[in-house]
Amino acid sequence: MIRALLWILGAILLGGIVHLSTVLVMPQAATQDAYSRLAPLAPVNAMVPLAPPAGQDAIMPFMDPAFALAVCRYDISRAPLKLTAPVSQAYTSVTFYTRNSVAYYAINDRAAGRRTIELDLMTAEQHAQVPEEEDVTAADRLIIESPTTTGLIVLRALAAEPGLMPMARSVLAAAQCRVEETQQ
């Protein structure tokens, strides 16, 4: 009797380990996460507009249909990335995601405080290599450190009414993300 209880107790403990490890492994093992869904649509280091969610077809679940979206699938393993995005009339935001969909930084038009949002995205090592005087002279240069070398930048522009959607889309069409040509 006691022996059977011990086996069951062992099973529960082992089950707990299985549970925790599957939860922790899931983000690495997922094949249908946002990055994988966007990979066929978005070339690396280029800003592409996303089709709005319509009916049963949407690139990702729970997309906000009031927003025009553009995405930049980045890879900054070789050089930092420069992002420029004009601001729409209503509301514009930029969100940075790691390869595993963790939103590590987000800023909106008002917080950026300018007509265009300009950001430099780099790894911690690349940031350390930025010459100090450059950092000082460009005081308003916003530098974001990416915890991973690949990830997603998502631009969202609100169309406050459905009729304003074309305008929100045209604002995003002017957004750019490109790797800085350095060295050589």
Add this chain to the structure above:
Amino acid sequence: MFFASCFTFVLAAVIGLGATWLTLTRGVAFGSLTIGAWTARPKSGSVDIDPYARATVARTGELPIGSGDGVAFYARTDDVGNALDGRCTVLITGMTPAARYWTLTLYDPAGRLVPNMVDRHGFTSAEIVREADGRFAISAAPRARPGNWLPTGGIEQFVLVWRLYDTPIGVATRTSKDAPMPAITRKSCS
């Protein structure tokens, strides 16, 4: 001995995978903020996202709203706990917390938009028709209603998502005093 160890391993796999499946499909709510029928997980939009939310996001393929951008409240039931039924008339009334803009969107439980004749899937704060005192009433119903009508397409179950953009509501918010969310009440069912 051999049978006992086999039994233990099988039981461990069932317990472990079952618990994972349950937590990821039903959702566990660490650090969640619940106001009335609405639940938000403000930490999911930051690097402090918990492992369960990370696994859920990886499985469903959605991109959580960044905490510098806004916060999303989900409602799957009305105020008294009935599942939101698309064959019923469901009233959403009251006020919203402070935000520069908000949007309300109706989805099916998998997060897809529900097709309907008028191609309407939600409202933004700019297009809603309000009462004189700033309050509003939205009717989610299968058939057209006067005022703010949100078509449900008659589906069995739907999910409402209230997204607040540029808002002070976030990780520090604790109670409904800081964030008055609209009430959800079920009226007639067809």
